[in-house]
Amino acid sequence: MDLENIRKNIYHSYNEEYLKKILIDFSNQTLDTNNFNIENRNINKVLNSFFEDLIYKAKSKNGKYSPKEIIDDDNLLEEALTYINEHKNFYQQKSNEANLRDFFFSSSMVGKVTNFNPVIARKIYEKYLPYENATIFDYSCGFGSRMLGALTSKYNYHYIGVDPYEELYKRLLFFSKWIKDTLNNKAIAEIFNTGSEQYISQLKEKVDLSFSSPPYFNYETYTSCNTQSYIKYNTYNSWLENYVKKTLENIYKYTKENGLHLVNLEDTKRIKLLNDWLDIATKVGFTLEEIETLSTRKRYSNKNSNKLLVMRKS
């Protein structure tokens, strides 16, 4: 099989006009905030075309290799393609590349990281902040999905995000400019290349709602750079103390009186982060208002559901 060709075509590539149309359509779409159904699937093409290479470099503990490690290694790539070939009843996509992408999602050989859904992100913002110009703080930007949700809303949010990963930070800047140039709306994006445990004094009492899907200790690895929370604080307890607690203390200070703190979490086999996050947030001063369940695409092996904790500074 022609491995070089597969390597070239594995990354989605779309015509820019087509991507702009998807973005504009999504921005004009009215979303039903009474449920978290994913009412637009096309918008993921936009995220893929800006972030797929970085997503493929990252690795989750769900599998042995990152997608990029498989793509780059002749033996691993052959092994994956042989497996796909031997399981044709399961892998029924039109091309080798498309089957391989399915394989990245379903095989225990691969640990592909998840990315929060941009439709759900926008629904969350529009449900809890149904008014113009509110300020949102994303304490862990990741691969752009929450920023995309915020900047495409009719409410023209002011989105502020942080992420310590430098290459990703630059990509986020590029992406936010592309969204702004395409939509030409009044939304604002501001991104800081730092960890959320660092205090940013200019954000004091500026935020109406904070929301993210933070790293779950070392469950997913994004880059080997030592600014990553689980590398800086390498036991679960020191990570809770130095990353989670500091982050929540900062968020509390950034939040306006009566403002909201939201977090998307999922327990893993080893880590029961939900209770720990709630416990620390409560000690910092937030009050729990509700816990919602989010529907996300799951591997068959994963039985936990994603929870959205909603807390208030009162």
Ligand SMILES: C[S@@+](CC[C@H](N)C(=O)[O-])C[C@H]1O[C@@H](n2cnc3c(N)ncnc32)[C@H](O)[C@@H]1O
């Ligand atoms: C958004 S989180 C988790 C992604 C998750 N799987 C999801 O569903 O979206 C991933 C990001 O956390 C970032 N990160 C790592 N350490 C951080 C820190 N100290 N503060 C803020 N973000 C951090 C990584 O650079 C990465 O981009």
